[in-house]
Amino acid sequence: MDSLVLFILMVAGVLLSAIVSKYIPQIPLALIQIMIGLLLAIVPIEQTTIHFEPELFMIGIIAPLVFYEGQNISRKELWKLRGPILLLAFGLVLLLVVAGGFLIHWLIPDLPLPVSFALSAIVSPTDTVALKSIVKNIKLPDNIMAVLEGESLINDAAGLVSFKVALGVVMTGYFSVKEASFEFLIAAFGGIIFGGIVGFLFVKLRLQLRKMRLEQTELLVLIQLITPFTIFIAAERLEFSGVLAMVAAGVVHGVEHDHLQATTTKIQMVSNNVWGTVVYFLNSLVFLLLGATLPSVVAKIWSKENFLVEELLGLALIISLFLMAVRFIWVYLLHEHFVEPNAMKFEDYFKSFVLGAEKKQVDQISRGKYALITTLAGVHGTISLATALSIPLVLTNGQAFPLRNELLFITAMIILISIVSATIFLPLILPKEELPEVSTNFLDFKTAYALLLKQTSQQLEAKRTTSNQYYINQTIVELTRKLADTEEVSLREMDKKQVKQLLNYANTIQSKTIDDLYKNNVISKQTHELFAAFSAASKQFEEKNFIKKIFFRLKFSLLRNRLNHMEEKEIKEHFNSRFKNNQLIMDEFKLAQKISAEATIQALQNQMNTANRKETLRVIQRYNRFMKQSQDDLEEVEESNYYARLALQIQREIVQRMMDEKMIDYPVANQIGEQIGYDELSELALGTE
Secondary structure, eight states, X not given: OHHHHHHHHHHHHHHHHHHHHHHOTTSOHHHHHHHHHHHHTTSSSOGGGGOOOHHHHIIIIIHHHHHHHHHHSOHHHHHHTHHHHHIIIIIIHHHHHHHHHHHHHHHOTTSOHHHHHHHHHHTSOOOHHHHXXXXXXXXXXXXXXXXXXXXXXXXXXXXXXHHHHHHHHHHHOOOOHHHHHHHHHHHHHHHHHHHHHHHHHHHHHHHHHHHTTOOOHHHHHHHHHHHHHHHHHHHHHTTSOHHHHHHHHHHHHHHHHHHHTTTSHHHHHHHHHHHHHHHXXXXXXXXXXXXXXXXXXXXXXXXXXXXXXXXXXXXXXHHHHHHHHHHHHHHHHTHHHHHSTTSSOTHHHHHHXXXXXXXXXXXXXXXXXXXXXXXXXXXXXXXHHHHHHTSOSBOTTSOBOTTHHHXXXXXXXXXXXXXXXXXXXXXXXXXXXXXXXXXXXXXOHHHHHHHHHHHHHHHHHHTOOTXXXXXXXXXXXXXXHHHHHHHHSOOOOOOHHHHHHHHHHHHHHHHHHHHHHHHTTSSOHHHHHHHHHHHHHHHHHHTSOHHHHHHXXXXXXXXXXXXXXXXXXXXXXXXXXXXXXXXXXXXXXXHHHHHHHHHHHHHHHHHOOTTTHHHHHHHHHHHHHHHHHTTSOHHHHHHHHHHHHHHHHHHHHHHHHHHHTTSSOHHHHHHHHHHHHHHHHHHHHHTTO
């Protein structure tokens, strides 16, 4: 029961941290979560419930986080900046693990050398998630963030593999340089190859299921969710690096993500939302657990009397300064290879370092300032903390792991020092992010809505692929038309009563056009009756309230899912038997749709004036889409509707960001929200016709 209570408290802590962060954005989210964790520690539940199986952190937290990083990293930037990324992720990490291990052993003689190497490996990875919450309103120069993201992904793997090797020595008490090097290489390359192959097989499995018409979103997303856990456990069983397997599998899934985007649009949207929620929760959970376990760790340190807490704080400070100093010197000496990453091959970096190179500047930033920014931005976070929490409680011989609580405390303090240092000093040496408008004044409705449309178009443009560019173009053209309207006329609240009158007028014109087509023998009596029934059903849907429309859409989706479960042959036989003798009627129906929509649009344009322009354009937009549906097949219509809905989702996210950055006030946000809501209702109606 206490475990359930603890889980509920952790979820509540995550929610509370999100709320507090919104109102106190100056404090990094990680620090807020640690403080909330400290408050949770005083809740009267059994302390033993805070003790988790160490292996759980590797499988349950590190595996999905690294997989998600690999899946979402920019492969283009990763390859373009491979030189500086490898210099930081491998060169610097290995240097820190070795040099840091000897320093820690010298500072703490009671700590065995292998354990010192393990601690050094724990604090070597960096965390861009924690960094982004610090620099969200700060402008980082040039390619620093891209380099740091690549470094974070690769050095997670390098640091964790080093930790695994060092931990193996601690657990067995045996060490051989030759065997350790061989084990490192086998674990590293084996993990990469295994993760890449099995990750590719998981992608092929999802594709095969779709070919078999097993396209349920829940099924395919669940397969994505179990992928990192399955691959990690299998890789570790084979004594490969589970973390490097996660990196490789994540990158493979990221490459396939681009190819699958147009054919699995709904699945991608649900998958992105689910993964975003899971990763946010896991990152938050780690810092909450740090705060919740810190009091008990400190209490155990006091009870043993091996070290004073003040001594451990001093040791953490010395180690932090050492990590920063080595990082600063490393970037300072190799500065030209960070600012000109494509100037030479990777093997030439060290030759150039030995021979020397002339100093350069980027964006008027000196070598020293660039190195200082990169040093402060090397924040430690989730991976380091989760790795520390994964340290076993006992050795293989049954003895307690040496100084485990002290290691946890030092790791926590190093993480806090890095976060606090970045929070204090980065804003002092870097300019604030330039906003499109003067930040001291809120944007008015018209300006904010125009900016919203532009940024939505830009985000859609970034999602363009060869297979989806037709639908992306469609949506961007519609956004461009709306943008042109905002520049021609002042935006005001939509007159819903007038829209309803215009819809009634349009329905009258459409019905009259259909009657004329029947009288002139363009369409048959059957087609005329079919269109009358169709129009009546559409009008009945328009008169439903919002809740009834939602239920109608739900029933419509369930029907479509039932059809998806039917075999392709069964579907063809079913519909061929229905429409084999009625193809002429279907052709006439599409023709009637097209002609009546054209006539309705023309009539609406003829009566449009300055007073009703906004409402008329809204109704015309509907009939433009309605006319196109008469020409496209169902799959194309569904794809087109998906990207229209995706644009609305992007708009809501931009509105939230505008509010967070104090660009708009609540009244303007509400006005834009109403505009988006009306667009959503229009999409709802169009999707049912």
